[in-house]
Amino acid sequence: xxxxxxxxxxxxxxxxxxxxxxxxxxxxxxxxxxxxxxxxxxxxxxxxxxxxxxxxxxxxxxxxxxxxxxxxxxxxxxxxxxxxxxxxxxxxxxxxxxxxxxxxxxxxxxxxxxxxxxxxxxxxxxxxxxxxxxxxxxxxxxxxxxxxxxxxxxxxxxxxxxxxxxxxxxxxxxxxxxxxxxxxxxxxxxxxxxxxxxxxxxxxxxxxxxxxxxxxxxxxxxxxxxxxxxxxxxxxxxxxxxxxxxxxxxxxxxxxxxxxxxxxxxxxxxxxxxxxxxxxxxxxxxxxxxxxxxxxxxxxxxxxxxxxxxxxxxxxxxxxxxxxxxxxxxxxxxxxxxxxxxxxxxxxxxxxxxxxxxxxxxxxxxxxxxx
Amino acid sequence: xxxxxxxxxxxxxxxxxxxxxxxxxxxxxxxxxxxxxxxxxxxxxxxxxxxxxxxxxxxxxxxxxxxxxxxxxxxxxxxxxxxxxxxxxxxxxxxxxxxxxxxxxxxxxxxxxxxxxxxxxxxxxxxxxxxxxxxxxxxxxxxxxxxxxxxxxxxxxxxxxxxxxxxxxxxxxxxxxxxxxxxxxxxxxxxxxxxxxxxxxxxxxxxxxxxxxxxxxxxxxxxxxxxxxxxxxxxxxxxxxxxxxxxxxxxxxxxxxxxxxxxxxxxxxxxxxxxxxxxxxxxxxxxxxxxxxxxxxxxxxxxxxxxxxxxxxxxxxxxxxxxxxxxxxxxxxxxxxxxxxxxxxxxxxxxxxxxxxxxxxxxxxxxxxxxxxxxxxxxxxxxxxxxxxxxxxxxxxxxxxxxxxxxxxxxxxxxxxxxxxxxxxxxxxxxxxxxxxxxxxxxxxxxxxxxxxxxxxxxxxxxxxxxxxxxxxxxxxxxxxxxxxxxxxxxxxxxxxxxxxxxxxxxxxx
Numbered sequence: 050x051x052x053x054x055x056x057x058x059x060x061x062x063x064x065x066x067x068x069x070x071x072x073x074x075x076x077x078x079x080x081x082x083x084x085x086x087x088x089x090x091x092x093x094x095x096x097x098x099x100x101x102x103x104x105x106x107x108x109x110x111x112x113x114x115x116x117x118x119x120x121x122x123x124x125x126x127x128x129x130x131x132x133x134x135x136x137x138x139x140x141x142x143x144x145x146x147x148x149x150x151x152x153x154x155x156x157x158x159x160x161x162x163x164x165x166x167x168x169x170x171x172x173x174x175x176x177x178x179x180x181x182x183x184x185x186x187x188x189x190x191x192x193x194x195x196x197x198x199x200x201x202x203x204x205x206x207x208x209x210x211x212x213x214x215x216x217x218x219x220x221x222x223x224x225x226x227x228x229x230x231x232x233x234x235x236x237x238x239x240x241x242x243x244x245x246x247x248x249x250x251x252x253x254x255x256x257x258x259x260x261x262x263x264x265x266x267x268x269x270x271x272x273x274x275x276x277x278x279x280x281x282x283x284x285x286x287x288x289x290x291x292x293x294x295x296x297x298x299x300x301x302x303x304x305x306x307x308x309x310x311x312x313x314x315x316x317x318x319x320x321x322x323x324x325x326x327x328x329x330x331x332x333x334x335x336x337x338x339x340x341x342x343x344x345x346x347x348x349x350x351x352x353x354x355x356x357x358x359x360x361x362x363x364x365x366x367x368x369x370x371x372x373x374x375x376x377x378x379x380x381x382x383x384x385x386x387x388x389x390x391x392x393x394x395x396x397x398x399x400x401x402x403x404x405x406x407x408x409x410x411x412x413x414x415x416x417x418x419x420x
Numbered sequence: 421x422x423x424x425x426x427x428x429x430x431x432x433x434x435x436x437x438x439x440x441x442x443x444x445x446x447x448x449x450x451x452x453x454x455x456x457x458x459x460x461x462x463x464x465x466x467x468x469x470x471x472x473x474x475x476x477x478x479x480x481x482x483x484x485x486x487x488x489x490x491x492x493x494x495x496x497x498x499x500x501x502x503x504x505x506x507x508x509x510x511x512x513x514x515x516x517x518x519x520x521x522x523x524x525x526x527x528x529x530x531x532x533x534x535x536x537x538x539x540x541x542x543x544x545x546x547x548x549x550x551x552x553x554x555x556x557x558x559x560x561x562x563x564x565x566x567x568x569x570x571x572x573x574x575x576x577x578x579x580x581x582x583x584x585x586x587x588x589x590x591x592x593x594x595x596x597x598x599x600x601x602x603x604x605x606x607x608x609x610x611x612x613x614x615x616x617x618x619x620x621x622x623x624x625x626x627x628x629x630x631x632x633x634x635x636x637x638x639x640x641x642x643x644x645x646x647x648x649x650x651x652x653x654x655x656x657x658x659x660x661x662x663x664x665x666x667x668x669x670x671x672x673x674x675x676x677x678x679x680x681x682x683x684x685x686x687x688x689x690x691x692x693x694x695x696x697x698x699x700x701x702x703x704x705x706x707x708x709x710x711x712x713x714x715x716x717x718x719x720x721x722x723x724x725x726x727x728x729x730x731x732x733x734x735x736x737x738x739x740x741x742x743x744x745x746x747x748x749x750x751x752x753x754x755x756x757x758x759x760x761x762x763x764x765x766x767x768x769x770x771x772x773x774x775x776x777x778x779x780x781x782x783x784x785x786x787x788x789x790x791x792x793x794x795x796x797x798x799x800x801x802x803x804x805x806x807x808x809x810x811x812x813x814x815x816x817x818x819x820x821x822x823x824x825x826x827x828x829x830x831x832x833x834x835x836x837x838x839x840x841x842x843x844x845x846x847x848x849x850x851x852x853x854x855x856x857x858x859x860x861x862x863x864x865x866x867x868x869x870x871x872x873x874x875x876x877x878x879x880x881x882x883x884x885x886x887x888x889x890x891x892x893x894x895x896x897x898x899x900x901x902x903x904x905x906x907x908x909x910x911x912x913x914x915x916x917x918x919x920x921x922x923x924x925x926x927x928x929x930x
Contacts, residue, residue, distance in 0.1 A: 265784050267773045274770060277759040283718060284748065284756040285771035286739030395761070395812055402813040405805035 060394040065337055065344070067386040069351075072378035079374055090367040094358040101242030103357055110353035111346075112249035112310040113324065117331030118349055119259050120171075120303035122340035124189075126263060127276040127296050133175060133193025134304040135328025136200030141171040142308025143204050143225060146319035147213055149312075150226035159232040164309060171305020172298040174200070179297030183290040189297070197328075208321070224320040234313035246314030255306070256342040272296060304328065330356075333376060336383045352376065421569060421579040423593035423610075425586065426600055426622055426845070432582050435599070436549055439580075440472045441465035452547070471545030473536045475552045475843075479524045486520040489539050496543065510541050514571045529704065530561040534568065547578045554588055555842065556871060558703060558906040566592045586615040586846075598622055619846055636695035637881050641727075642865035643692045643715075643834045648724030650685040650710050650889075684710040685721065686889040692834070692865040697856070699868045699880030699897065703909050707889035708869045709751065712836055715867070716748060717741050729833055742771060747832030749823055751839045751869070753816075757823045760812040764804065765793040767811045768826055775830055796825035801851055817848035824852050828859060835859065838869045853879060873902040887911045 080087035097103050117134050124131035131137075145167035154162060178196060181187040208214040214223040236244035263269040274282040275292050283289055307327060312319065334352050338345030359372040426432050437443040439450065441459030449456050452468050459465045462472075479488050489507055490499045497503040504520050511518040516534045524532065533553060540548060550569075554562045569579055569592060583589050589596060589610070596608040598621040606621045685707050692698045702708055713719040715726060717738040726734045733741055742748070748771065750756035758767050769778045769789050777788035793807045800821045804814055811819055820840070827835065837856060841849040856879065860866060870876045876883065877897045885893040885908040893908045895917035907913050 265786075267779050267782050267784065270766075270769060270773050270779075270784060273762075274759055274773075277761055278755070280755040281757060281759055281770065283738070284716065284750060285773070286737065286742050288737060288739070395810065398810055399813040402805055402809050406803055 060390055060397075061339070064339065064387040064390040065348075065383070067390065068337065068379060068382040071382040071386065072375055075378045075382075076371060076375045080371060085367065090359075090362055090365075090371060093362060093365055093367070094354070094372075097358040097361055098354060101239060105239050105242040105245055106357040107350070107353045108249060109246050109310060109314070110324075110357055111349045112246055112252045113307055113327055114331055114334050114349040114352055115252045115256065115346060116303060116310070117307035117327050118334035118338060118345045119255060119342070120300045120307065121328075121331050122335035122338070122345060123259070123263075123272075123303065124296060124300045125276070125335055125340050127272045127292065128279070129293065129296055129300070130190045131175060131178070131193055131297065131300045131304070132190055132332065133178060133196045133328070134300070134307070134331055135326065136193070136197035137171040137174045137301045137304035138307040138328050139204055139323065139325075140174050140200045141167040141305030142312055142323060143207065143319040144170040145305070145308070146225040146228065146312055147207075149228040149232045150318065153229050154231060156231045159229070160234055160313060163228070163232055163313065164306070167305040167309055167312075168302040169305070172302040175297045175301025175304065176294065179294040182297075183293050189293075208319070222320050222322060224318040226318060228312075228317045232313070233317060234309075236314050244314065246310040248310035248313055252306075252310065253346075255303070256346060260342045268295075307331070330376070333380050333383070336387075337379060339387070421573050421581060421592060421594045423581045423583060423589040423596045425583060425589055425596065425598050425618060431599055431603075433551070436472065436551060436580075436582065439465065440470060440549060466543050466545070469544060469546035470549065471540030471543060471547070472549040473533070473540060473551065473553060475555060477532050477536055479532060479535060481525040482523070484521050484523055485518055485527075485535050485538075488524055488535060489520075489542050493539075493543050506542065507538065510538055514541070514568060514575065516568060529556045530564065533557070533565065537568070537572075541572075545577075547580065548572065549580045549582075551582050552843070553581070554583060554585060556704060558909050559873065559902050560906050560910070562588065586618045589618070590615060622846055635881060636861050636863075638694040638696070638863070640694045641691050642694045642696075642729055643690075643867070644725075644727040645691070645715070646689050646725045646727075648685050648688040648711070648714055648721050648726065649683060650714060650719065650721045652682045652684055683889050685714060685724075688724070688889075688891055690884065690891065692867060694863045694865055695860055696881045697860055697866040697868050697879055699870065699876040699883045700886050700891075701870075701873065701876050701883060701905050701909055702886035704871060706886050706909075708838070708886055710889070711886070712748075712751070712838055712867075712869065715836060716746065739774065743774060745831070745833035747827035747830065747835040749820075749827055749835070749837045749840045751842070753819055753823055758811045758819060761810050763810060764797070764802075764807040764814075764822060765790045767822065768793040768796060768807075770826075772826070772830055792829065796822065796829060800825035800855070801848075817844040820844050821848055821851060824855050828855055832859070832864060834865045834867070836867050836869075839871060840868070841870075841872065841875060873905050877902065877905065885909055885917075887914075893917050 077087040080090070098107065117138060120134045120137070121131055145163045148166045149159070149163040152159065152162060174196060175193070178187075178189045178192040181192045182189050206212065208223045208225065210216050210223065213225060215226045216223055234247045236247045238244055261269075263273065271282065271285075271287045271292060274285060275287055275289065279289065282292075308319075308323070311324070316323070330352055334348040335345060337351070338348035355372040355375060359369050362369045362371070424432055424435070434443065438445050439459075441462045441464050444460065450459070451457065452470070457464075457468055459468070465472075480491065483491070486504055486507060487499075490497070490503050497506045507518065507520045510516070511520075516538055518531070518534055518538050524535065527535065533556075537548070537550075553565060557565060566588075569581070572579060573594075581589070581593060590613065591610075593610050596610055596613065596618065597604055598606045598608065598618065600622060608618060608621065688707075688711060690698065700708060700711070710719065714721045714724075717733075717736060721734075724734070725732060728741070728744060728746065731744070733744065736744070748757075754760060757770075759770055762770075765786070766789075769784070772778055773784075777785060777792050779785055790807060796802065797804060797807060802814070802818050802821045802825065804818060811822070814822070820843075824840065835856070840852050840856065844852065853875075856864075856866060856868075868876065868880055877900060880897045883895040883897050883900065883905070884891045885895070885905065887893075887909065888911070892911070892914045893916070895905065895908070900917055904913070904917055908917055
């Protein structure tokens, strides 16, 4: 039995490792094909990661990606593809920034209000897709992509100075106004490196909560059962519609939180400079992390590293886009290698069980051969 | 004609997969026509003249017979007139009676099977492997199939025949090989062997009989169904293909005439008492699936009242019904009974996540669930090296025993047993029957739906026949024969079926 468990661990790790090695090799090949030195950019990136300010950037970005990836993965766990994390995250960040700037409350309460508004906004936005799916049968993939497009326009319109936007003096940027200091989430000062967002720890704590809910609650069991076999879950008493709506709401709520580390810890306003594409990167992160909170953490770290350590490549004469190529290849490699490993694992276990039974390794039963 | 028999998990399927090139052997050789061969894909096997008819048909419903046959074999005779001619030729030569231009979805099970056989012959097979071909057929159809097979044999083809039904094997085979735990344990001559001897070879014990001797029926109704009706438009679940009624595109609801808004369940009323097993016979696709789903709460009937133990549960959710004491052995365990890629102990939780010992106040209790899984494995003789292996790695019979154990562990008041022993070996079959009988003695009401008529007749206290969504006949299991039941299943007989002098217009009308 222990042996099978060890196998499971190895097989679990084999997928990501296979995917990463493949994508690394392919990236090197792409660089070679374009006549560039394949090793130097990678060396540069690793060197970059040695600086404390880049490290802080990586950690901070990890927190954002982590939350967004948790949002994606809760959907994945029941075969629900919330492609709309990007839109939910941006709309939630914007709305909560507006509310945060408009109210003035004592410290913790102020933060709580902002966070709750963000969760509610994200959940609501994702909930639209959930309702469309359960009442009209609209694929959540389609509706969330559409909602992303709507978000882009909606945010652009809301942030116009004639609506809610504020244009800081002498700047082209548009913001939603400054959140008073009572609504700032204290960070950890790393000296020269800057500040690590305090919300990073909230993100980590949510990872633990995520694990508990998925693995140790009835709700989590129903969710996983739905993901593994919808028909079996339904027969077991899972209300599919309720499940879809609930999962969408949670996913959207988590997506809403993804903007919080930066909003509460650094920018204190929603502006045009807010990071974009987080929700899309998060899909890859969730995939690579196998929808497991620990796996997602490592995946988020890796992607934060790729994103932040590559920023100086341009200066050294290498296109920064190679990290995007690498990310893209990771997506494909992940999908392929996981399926390969999954099939291999199933087959292997079937063989093993057969062998062990043939060798008489079965659990002792009351009636060995009855009838 | 060579029959291969053995317990589930004995290695029959594996052997067949190797012969058909779907799996590679570690050791050993295969010789075809005295020539040693190795197959790495089914393509290689086909090239050598080996063809397989799977237990679950591999046909595209929305294509015609011709299209299905040429699919993947376009190079042989094209896809047009030449192919049609060839199909006709084969069909006539072996008396298969296949119409090349019929849509597969309009065909009955037996016809589909003949299409499968034709498909294999079309590809030039000289050796035919049939995996449990009789599992889905009524007795009359089985006889017809055997006639076809004899025809094939007389034309010099070799047939390898896998079955659980020992009586059939004896009837049709020229030679029998018995395997157990992956090795050949014996061969038998069908002229001299008896089913008893074969069973002993298979499991090393006596042939179990589904008979329930003493009646435990009480007059306390446990489940009452009244006027249950479900029309096609109202069906939430995918509509299975009916073998008898032609599919009807019109969506009109509530009209009685055939061909107008087909009724999947038509005014079903039945009562099952405590300690009673009510058996429902019927060709698959005549509403049994819908009836089960309606009782489980998985679809929403247009009309009707379901009462369990005096409580109206017509509008109650699946989960509440399960908590309220409905046990469910699904007809398709892979789709409705198991999470194949989850470990056994998680499968033990499935369907009973809200009940002890699986969880307390919304929080799972893996420790208790695991312990109870071990108990089920022990008591129900589930052969597995441990409870952390995935459900997919167990053989069908052991998966089924796990499901039966799970459902029985929650002291159900009413059990839905749909094909409880389908694809299950003789040994496990007996254990499952025992479990059902024991629970019946303790006052369980059981709805038994099965394609195995011996099982139905042997186990049931009351028998009903379902045809086109209606309960058309009832019978006393003490006097009825499988042949009589078979003809009622094809709609040839209705009303009260009497035991002896019978309307034996054999149901080969189709």
